[in-house]
Amino acid sequence: MASDQLVGEVREPVRARAGTEPVATGEEPGRDSGRPLRGTWALKTGLARMLKGGVIMDVTTPEQARIAEEAGAVAVMALERVPADIRAAGGVARMADPDRIRAIMEAVTIPVMAKCRIGHFVEAQILEALGVDFIDESEVLTPADDRFHIDKHAFTVPFVCGARDLGEALRRIAEGAAMIRTKGEPGTGDVAEAVRHMRRMNEQIRQACAAGDEELVVLARDLGVPLELLQEVRRLGRLPVVNFAAGGIATPADAALMMQLGADGVFVGSGIFKSENPAARARAIVEAVAHYDDPAWLARISGGLGEAMAGVAAASLAADQRMQQRSA
Numbered sequence: 001m002a003s004d005q006l007v008g009e010v011r012e013p014v015r016a017r018a019g020t021e022p023v024a025t026g027e028e029p030g031r032d033s034g035r036p037l038r039g040t041w042a043l044k045t046g047l048a049r050m051l052k053g054g055v056i057m058d059v060t061t062p063e064q065a066r067i068a069e070e071a072g073a074v075a076v077m078a079l080e081r082v083p084a085d086i087r088a089a090g091g092v093a094r095m096a097d098p099d100r101i102r103a104i105m106e107a108v109t110i111p112v113m114a115k116c117r118i119g120h121f122v123e124a125q126i127l128e129a130l131g132v133d134f135i136d137e138s139e140v141l142t143p144a145d146d147r148f149h150i151d152k153h154a155f156t157v158p159f160v161c162g163a164r165d166l167g168e169a170l171r172r173i174a175e176g177a178a179m180i181r182t183k184g185e186p187g188t189g190d191v192a193e194a195v196r197h198m199r200r201m202n203e204q205i206r207q208a209c210a211a212g213d214e215e216l217v218v219l220a221r222d223l224g225v226p227l228e229l230l231q232e233v234r235r236l237g238r239l240p241v242v243n244f245a246a247g248g249i250a251t252p253a254d255a256a257l258m259m260q261l262g263a264d265g266v267f268v269g270s271g272i273f274k275s276e277n278p279a280a281r282a283r284a285i286v287e288a289v290a291h292y293d294d295p296a297w298l299a300r301i302s303g304g305l306g307e308a309m310a311g312v313a314a315a316s317l318a319a320d321q322r323m324q325q326r327s328a
């Protein structure tokens with residue numbers, strides 16, 4: 001596929017080639033051979049687009065995964081501990097035990113995502129071998145490499161990555177991320193950082209849209225991103241892949257806030273399974289994302305959910321406790 005060819009609503013980035021071409025099967029796959037295409041940029045970004053308008057829930061057990069599916073989650077994220085518990089436990093946070101991930105995959109019919117450490121391409125290889133539907137190269141786990149993110153083009157499975165601003169988002173997309181999530185501050189139950197990141201992203205996208213050709217060259221240099229991707233943002237008026245909100249979403253109102261700020265959907269981890277009534281809260285958050293611009297609906301579904309997670313103000317965290325700063 002030519003690098004400038006349109007794939008749905010987005011162009012394929014120049015580097016989205018090696019490893020994302022159709023899997024070699026001895027004959028050329030595709031329409032003529034009748035064999036399915038796998039691992040193309042179109043499929044990776046298309047799967048992410050299918051999740052738009054939905055809620056992706058962190059789960060640590062098959063039971064939690066079933067609660068998430070019954071509540072209407074569009075996907076689950078399998079991990080060892082939700083971010084609030086990762087904070088509390090301290091130590092090194094790694095990819096979940098493959099047996100735990102397999103058990104979660106067997107428990108539900110919706111897509112299953114799983115996290116690997118930033119730069120830990122072997123954890124990613126293992127997750128791909130397990131057959132997960134998406135890999136999250138996540139700052140919630142302890143980074144394995146302080147310089148390099150994973151070359152995500154080298155994988156058939158699609159990746160989601162966190163970003164605090166347009167520069168981070170486009171660098172991750174250049175590396176092959178098919179989906180972005182604003183980072184927020186995971187495990188706090190405080191939505192303020194998720195808001196900050198979404199607003200910053202929106203502001204920088206508006207700046208790119210208003211820029212002339214020469215200005216865009218300078219903006220690409222300042223953000224440290226490929227000019228071609230920034231041109232794509234200007235053409236589309238948005239990121240070239242879906243952008244969910246994450247990190248600190250704890251109530252239906254938080255979820256609706258992020259949707260009104262322009263998120264394509266939300267990730268919720270600690271906010272559900274560290275609350276008093278996870279099943280009810282999970283259902284309400286799904287409802288809130290579906291009806292994010294209907295205050296009367298939000299008022300109706302926000303009551304009687306029991307205690308929200310206790311949480312901690314993100315602004316009170318010391319720099320070394322801020323997961324969002326673990327990569328750029």
Ligand SMILES: O=C(CO)[C@H](O)[C@H](O)COP(=O)(O)O
Pocket residue numbers: 058077082083084136138139140181183184185186187188189246247248249267268269270271
């Ligand atoms: O990396 C993530 C999404 O993939 C986190 O699991 C997500 O940000 C959850 O954070 P929180 O526990 O604050 O909801």
